[in-house]
Each structure stands twice: as structure tokens, then as C-alpha cells.
Amino acid sequence: MFRCFFLFMLVCLLFSVMAGFAVAAGPSLDEDQPVHLDADQLDYDQQSGEYQAVGEVVLRQGEMTLFADEVWWHPETGEARARGDVRLLDPSGEMTGDELSLELDSGRGRLSYGTIFLRDRNLHVTGDSIERLSPVDYRIEQGEFTTCDGENPAWKFRVSDLEVTLGKFARGRHARFYLKNIPVFYTPYVLYPVQTERESGLLMPRYGYSRNRGWQLSGAYYQVLAQNQDMTFYLDYFSDLGIGKGLEYRYAFRRQEGEAKIYHVSGFDEGENALAIDWRNQGWLPGKIRSVAAVEYVDDEEYFSRFGEVAGEYNKDKTESKIFLSRAWGNRNLTAQLKHLNNLDRDTDRTLQRLPQVHFSSLLQPVGESFLFARLDTTYDHFYRDEGQSGQRLLLRPALSAPFQLGFLEVLPEIGFTQRFYYADEDSSGESGSRWEQKGVFDLGVRMSSSFARVFNGGPGNVSKIQHVISPEIAYTYVPRHGEDDLPYFDRSDRLAHVHRISYGLTNRLTARIEPQDGAAFYHEFLYFRLSQEYDIVESRQDPLNPLDNFRPFSALRTELLLRPTRWSYVNLDSRYDFETAAGDSMKVADMRLEFGANDGRGNDVSASYHYLRDDQEYVQGELRTSFLDPVHLRYLHRYDLVVGRDLEKVLDVEYRAQCWSVFLTLRDRLEDTEFLVTLSLSGLGRIANFGGVLGGGG
Structure with a gap:
């Protein structure tokens, strides 16, 4: 197995190099520009018409500069010969060697025992003879090339003959690949495209072992189709699963952009095939219609657990496909979407699908010359499922409001009417037949809010001012009692419960004006703090002494905190605290998410979080990234379940980053x-960033 892997790595490395390097254009001289020649000693031979310069010679023409110990230059023919510590510089790079002959008019030349260095790709090419046939064509005899610096590079290719055509191809004969000075493999011929932008070719392979997949080896080929299109082909080997084949197509047209992926695994055993399809697109259609598509399909319920590499992928239990269209006219908006859910852990036949859903909304608009404002929300749903109740629903909610100012208060009263129309082809009891139903109900509410601000001068460090804004708000909502048991039930919009509720909240914001000594002033909101709660008037009328009554008029108190002491650190808290817990509840905290993090902007950051949901989950997560051990870069992630006391996931990423190469090692352990x-x-x-089977990931 390891022998096969070693051979595969060598073959992939060979073909990767065939497609991996770009060579920038060499020196480009302009015959119309004047030549300046400086030296310690300058002589002119009238018989030959040639200048001879000796001692720290500098010849300049345009952006080209030639340095040497001796230079012979013929103004009539435009020929120049240089000897001794020769250096030819231009914006693309430099050529150095013992002797150089150069035709200034055509750019043709020959360099003996020299080196070409091209800055844009950090490419070093050396050879016994380097011939420049034209501004884009080179011929190198007994040469070497590498992207590593230093006299003894970490890797290099040595060829007996190399021909390079910039923007097209490079052809090499008798190529040997070296690690340091150790030859690793030989090939009689290499061919690779030489481009200055994206390059087609094989990517560096990925190798590893998984308890789910067995020994695994991934290779990929990247193909540039056009300036706005490319493709990646994957071929994966899994000792316990089979052979994986994948294709990614990426595009960016004038009005549409996206990517499409397809992946198929052929199992070694009959019946163990798996197919996955993923398409993401966004753009504009004629008529200023915004379009978004996110289509995902897998035919194997264990697909994500086998191929997912991060939380949210490997524990995914369903796929969701959406095609979304929207059109806006000022404060009016029309949207339509097709949405399909496919459950991977249970039967999808009874899953409710919306095919399609259409929504129209009109924001507040004045009603004539009156003080009233109107708005409208309309939603049409076509519900479908293979088993169970299907049907259609039209929901209309017009509303009138009359905003006004009452002293320092902004008051927004509103009255609305929600009307629902149904056509169901099967009732909730499973009896066949179709029926029409409709129900309308009024609702009313009022919202009052205000803001108070004060600016304080001075502060720590470069803080010149601090603004404190306090925003209280209170809202009242009322929906009368009404019977809905005879209506079909598709989602929560079909049961508008009796509501008699008061909501209130208080928000604090602190924003600093920072005036650094060496830059422009800027504003930084370093504190956001909000408390909110609801009081249910219906619940308050229950008898607190009656054990049959659920007396809980106050909802949980929600606390939202975002603290950012600096632009590189934060603390985020979102929690709900029950003052009146139900019988049997030992914890007053209903749910909590606490996060904090810090980074120094140089590749070092740390973050930690605590997640709690009563009677459901409680776990902690920590992540650390560091470049302190450069050239070793580390990332460590750890998730731990506090309920059962076990590790959920541990991930260690190690990168050794040398000047011209890197090696990546990932160790991952999860349930x-x-x-x-x-x-x-x-x-x-x-290189291949992940296996081709991971939807949503790139190669």
C-alpha cells in the first residue's frame, strides 16, 4: 500500500510540475530609447565603431540596466557583449552570469553559466547556456529550475534541455527531480503550460486513513476553461468504500455566477454506490429579478457522516434545495421560491414540501393625505407530501398604523386583520376528500420607544469621546380568542393563539471615538447590552394556588451582551433566565450561548464557547491557532459534552511552512x-484541500 502511495505521489508531483509554473516576460528593450553608458574607463575604436567600457560598467536603456566588469557596445548594430560579474535587470527580474551577448534591437541574446530569476513567481532557472530567442522564447542547456531560494534549494528539477515559450508551453528532456541533492525520480520528457495567471494541471495529492473510509488517496486535476470558467476533476481511492469520482465546475458570467458539483462512489461490494449533487448560483434575470439557487441531493443516508469533515457536515441529517426569485419596486417586494426537504434519517414521504411559496410585502405607505399608513403581507403556499394532508393556503394581512410623537416617545399603534383561505385534499384525520376553509381574525398592538444619548469627553488611551445611548421600548399585542380547530394544520401560521401580552426591553450602547496618533479617527462600538422580557396577561389571570393552573405570566428574561474591548477581542452572551421554572425544573437558565475570542492579526487567535439548552444539550468548545512556533503553524479544536462527560470532537492541524514548500498534517477524532x-x-x-466527496468544500 505504501509503495503504491509513493509511486502515486511521484506521478502526481511530476504532472503537477508540468502544469505548475509561470515564467514572466524577460528583458524587453526598446531600440527607440537612448543608451547611457558609464564606466571607470571608456574607449572608442574608430575603425570598428565600437565602445569599450572597463570597470564598474553600467549600461542603461529604458527600464533595462546592465552591470558588468567589461562591456563592448556597437551603436550601429545595437550589439552588446558583457563579461565578468554580469547582471541584467528589468522589472520582471534579473539575469546573472559570466558572459552575455545581447542584441538590443531584437532582444535576442545568450548567457553563459548563468541564472534567470523571475520575481512574480520566485522562479530560479540556471543553466550552462541560456539563450533568449525572442521576448517570449528561451532555450536552456543543462539547466535547473526551482521556486526555492538559496544555493542548496529544498527541491529542484534538473534537465538536459529545456525550451520555454511564455504563455504557452515548456518542454524538457531527461528531467530529474531532487530533494536537496538527492535524486528522487527520473522522466525522459516533461511538458507543462507556462502561463502568468491561473494554470491547468494536477493538484498535489492527499493521503490518509479514516475509520469510516479506510486508507484513502485523493488526486485532482484542475483545468482552466476560460477567464471566467474552470473545472476540477477528482479521483479518490478508499480501501473500505471504493472509488470516488468528482467534478466541480465554476463560472462567473456577466449576470450569473456559481458552481456545480457532482460526486459518485463506486463501492467494491455490489449495491454500495453513492451519488451527491450540489449546485449554488446567484445572479440577475431580465426584468431586475434577483435569482438564487441552492440545490443539494444525496442518495445515501450515511453520505455526510462518511465524507463530512467539520461539525455541521458530518452530523447533517437532511438536504434542502431552494430556488429563489425576488423583485423589488421601491418599498414593495415580491418573492417566490421552490423548497424541497429530504430527510436522511427517516421517511420523507410525510415531510411537508412548499412547491412553491410566493410572498408579497408592501412596507408602510401613507394613505392619501391622512395621518394613516398602510402595509400588506400576502403569502401563498402550495403544500405537498406523498403521504398525509396536502393543500393550498393563502394568507393576507393588511394593517393600518398611525405613528406619532408624544414628547420624547415615538408611538406606533397598529391594527391588522389576518385572513386565511385553505383548500385541503385530505383532512388531518387522514380521511380522503377535499374541502375549502377560511378564517379571519383581528389583531392590534402599540409600540412605544425612545432614545437618550450623552457624550463624555476623554477616555483611556487614544479615546477622545464616548457616547452612551439608552433605548427603552415597550409593546402591547392583542389577538382575541377564536376557534381554529377545524382548520387544516400545515405549520404554526395555522394556529394563531389568543395573545394578550406586554413586551418590554432596554438597550444600552457605548461607542468610542478613537484618534490614533498615526492615523485617521474612527468609531468603535465596544458595548451592546440588551434586556428584554414578556408579561402574559392571560397567564396572570390563572390561580397561582391552583396546582392545575400553569401560573407563569413572566417569560424568561433574555440577556444579550456584545463586549468588544478592542477591535481584536470580543465577548458575546445570549441567554434566557427563568424566574418561574416549571415543576421539576432544577435549572432556572433556559438556554445560554457564551463566546469569547481574541486575535493579534498575525495568525494567533483563541476562542472558546459554552452552549446550553435545558433538557437537551450542554457542551463547551475551544479553538486555538498560533504562528508563534513559525515555521510550524498549529490549529487545535476541542468540543466536550458536559452531560455525558465525553469528547465530541478533537482536531489538530499542523503545517510546516518552509520558504518554497509546506506539509500539512491533520489528526481528527470524533464519535x-x-x-x-x-x-x-x-x-x-x-493542493487538494479536502476530498472531492465533501459538498460545499473546494479542491
């Missing part, structure tokens, strides 16, 4: 899988 992955990357060559 369903344990794996390690290894990837090598050479400077200028792409």
Missing part, C-alpha cells in the same frame, strides 16, 4: 470517525 491526513504543497502548485 463516528477517526482519521489522519497528509498533504504536500510546493510553491506555485495547488
Whole structure:
């Protein structure tokens, strides 16, 4: 197995190099520009018409500069010969060697025992003879090339003959690949495109082991189709699953952009095939219609647990496909979407699908010359499922409001009417037949809010001012009692419960004006703090002494806190605290999410979070990234379940980053899988970031 892996790595490395390097244009001289020649000693031979310069010679023409110990220059023919510590510089790079002959008019020349360095790709090419046939064509004899600096590079290719055509191809004969000075493999011929932008070619392979997939090896080929299109082809080997084949197509047209992915695994055993499709698109259609598509499909319920690499992928239990269209006219908006859910852990036949859903909304608009404002929300749903109740629903909610100012208070009273129309082809009891139903109900409410601000001068450090804004608000909502038991039930919009409620909240914001000594002033909101709660008038009328009554008029108190002491650190809290817990509840905290993090902007950051949901989950998560050990870069992630006392996930990413190559090692341990992955990357060559089977990931 390891022998096969080693051979595969060598083959992928060979073909990667075939497509991996770009060479920038060499020196480009302009015959119309004057030549300036300086030296310690300058002589002119009238018989030959040639200048001879000796001692710290500098010849300049346009953006080109030639340095040498001796230079012979013929103004009539435009020929120049240089000897001794020769250096030819231009914006693309430099050529150095023992002797150089150059035709200034055509740009043709020959360099003996020299080196070409091209800055844009950090590419070093050396050879016994480097011939420049034209501004884009080179021929190198007995040469070497690498993207590593230093006299003894970490890797290099040595060829007996190399021909390079910029923007097209490079052809090499008798190529040997070296790690330091150790030859690793030989090939009689190499061919690779030489481009200055994106480059087609094989990506560096990925190797590893997974408890779910067994030994695994991934190779990929990247193909540039056009300036706005490219594709990646995947071929994966899994010892316990089979062979995976994948294709990614990316595009960016004038009005549409996106990517499409398809992946198929052929199992070694009959019946173990798996197919996955993913398409993401966004753009504009004629008529100023915004379009978004997110289509996802898998035919294997274990697909994500086998191929997912991060939380949210490997524990995914359903796929969701949406096609969304929207059109706006000022403060009016029309949207339509097709949405399909496919459950992976249970039967989808009874899953409710919306095919389609259409929504129209009109924001507040004045009613004639009156003080009234009107708005309208309309939603049409076509509900479908293979088993169970299906049907259609039209929901209309017009509303009138009359905003006004009462002293320092902003008051927004509103009255609305929600009308629902149904056509159901099967009732909730499962009896066949179709029926029409409708129900209308009024609602009313009023919202009052205000804001108070004060600015304080001075502060710590470079803080010149601090603004404190307090925003209280209170709202009243009323929906009368009404019977709805005879209506079909598709979602929560079909049961508008009796509501008699008061909501209130208080928001605090602190914003600092920072005036650094060496930059422009800026504003930084370093504190957001909000408390909110609801009081249910209906619940308050229950008898608190009657054990049959659920006397809980106050909802949980919600606390939202975002503290950012600096632009590089934060504390985020979102929690709900029950003052009146139900019988049997030992914890007054209903749910909590607490997060904090800090980074220094140089590759070092730390974050931690605590997640709690009463009677459901309680876990902590920590993540650390550091470049303090440069050239070793580390990332460690740990999630721990506090309820059962076990690790949920541990991930260690290690990158050794050398000047011209990197090696990546990933160790991952979670409940369903344990794996390690290894990837090598050479400077200028792409690598496979994950296996082709991961939807939503890139190669």
C-alpha cells in the first residue's frame, strides 16, 4: 500500500510540475530609447565603431540596466557583449552570469553559466547556456529550475534541455527531480503550460486513513476553461468504500455566477454506490429579478457522516434545495421560491414540501393625505407530501398604523386583520376528500420607544469621546380568542393563539471615538447590552394556588451582551433566565450561548464557547491557532459534552511552512470517525484541500 502511495505521489508531483509554473516576460528593450553608458574607463575604436567600457560598467536603456566588469557596445548594430560579474535587470527580474551577448534591437541574446530569476513567481532557472530567442522564447542547456531560494534549494528539477515559450508551453528532456541533492525520480520528457495567471494541471495529492473510509488517496486535476470558467476533476481511492469520482465546475458570467458539483462512489461490494449533487448560483434575470439557487441531493443516508469533515457536515441529517426569485419596486417586494426537504434519517414521504411559496410585502405607505399608513403581507403556499394532508393556503394581512410623537416617545399603534383561505385534499384525520376553509381574525398592538444619548469627553488611551445611548421600548399585542380547530394544520401560521401580552426591553450602547496618533479617527462600538422580557396577561389571570393552573405570566428574561474591548477581542452572551421554572425544573437558565475570542492579526487567535439548552444539550468548545512556533503553524479544536462527560470532537492541524514548500498534517477524532491526513504543497502548485466527496468544500 505504501509503495503504491509513493509511486502515486511521484506521478502526481511530476504532472503537477508540468502544469505548475509561470515564467514572466524577460528583458524587453526598446531600440527607440537612448543608451547611457558609464564606466571607470571608456574607449572608442574608430575603425570598428565600437565602445569599450572597463570597470564598474553600467549600461542603461529604458527600464533595462546592465552591470558588468567589461562591456563592448556597437551603436550601429545595437550589439552588446558583457563579461565578468554580469547582471541584467528589468522589472520582471534579473539575469546573472559570466558572459552575455545581447542584441538590443531584437532582444535576442545568450548567457553563459548563468541564472534567470523571475520575481512574480520566485522562479530560479540556471543553466550552462541560456539563450533568449525572442521576448517570449528561451532555450536552456543543462539547466535547473526551482521556486526555492538559496544555493542548496529544498527541491529542484534538473534537465538536459529545456525550451520555454511564455504563455504557452515548456518542454524538457531527461528531467530529474531532487530533494536537496538527492535524486528522487527520473522522466525522459516533461511538458507543462507556462502561463502568468491561473494554470491547468494536477493538484498535489492527499493521503490518509479514516475509520469510516479506510486508507484513502485523493488526486485532482484542475483545468482552466476560460477567464471566467474552470473545472476540477477528482479521483479518490478508499480501501473500505471504493472509488470516488468528482467534478466541480465554476463560472462567473456577466449576470450569473456559481458552481456545480457532482460526486459518485463506486463501492467494491455490489449495491454500495453513492451519488451527491450540489449546485449554488446567484445572479440577475431580465426584468431586475434577483435569482438564487441552492440545490443539494444525496442518495445515501450515511453520505455526510462518511465524507463530512467539520461539525455541521458530518452530523447533517437532511438536504434542502431552494430556488429563489425576488423583485423589488421601491418599498414593495415580491418573492417566490421552490423548497424541497429530504430527510436522511427517516421517511420523507410525510415531510411537508412548499412547491412553491410566493410572498408579497408592501412596507408602510401613507394613505392619501391622512395621518394613516398602510402595509400588506400576502403569502401563498402550495403544500405537498406523498403521504398525509396536502393543500393550498393563502394568507393576507393588511394593517393600518398611525405613528406619532408624544414628547420624547415615538408611538406606533397598529391594527391588522389576518385572513386565511385553505383548500385541503385530505383532512388531518387522514380521511380522503377535499374541502375549502377560511378564517379571519383581528389583531392590534402599540409600540412605544425612545432614545437618550450623552457624550463624555476623554477616555483611556487614544479615546477622545464616548457616547452612551439608552433605548427603552415597550409593546402591547392583542389577538382575541377564536376557534381554529377545524382548520387544516400545515405549520404554526395555522394556529394563531389568543395573545394578550406586554413586551418590554432596554438597550444600552457605548461607542468610542478613537484618534490614533498615526492615523485617521474612527468609531468603535465596544458595548451592546440588551434586556428584554414578556408579561402574559392571560397567564396572570390563572390561580397561582391552583396546582392545575400553569401560573407563569413572566417569560424568561433574555440577556444579550456584545463586549468588544478592542477591535481584536470580543465577548458575546445570549441567554434566557427563568424566574418561574416549571415543576421539576432544577435549572432556572433556559438556554445560554457564551463566546469569547481574541486575535493579534498575525495568525494567533483563541476562542472558546459554552452552549446550553435545558433538557437537551450542554457542551463547551475551544479553538486555538498560533504562528508563534513559525515555521510550524498549529490549529487545535476541542468540543466536550458536559452531560455525558465525553469528547465530541478533537482536531489538530499542523503545517510546516518552509520558504518554497509546506506539509500539512491533520489528526481528527470524533464519535463516528477517526482519521489522519497528509498533504504536500510546493510553491506555485495547488493542493487538494479536502476530498472531492465533501459538498460545499473546494479542491
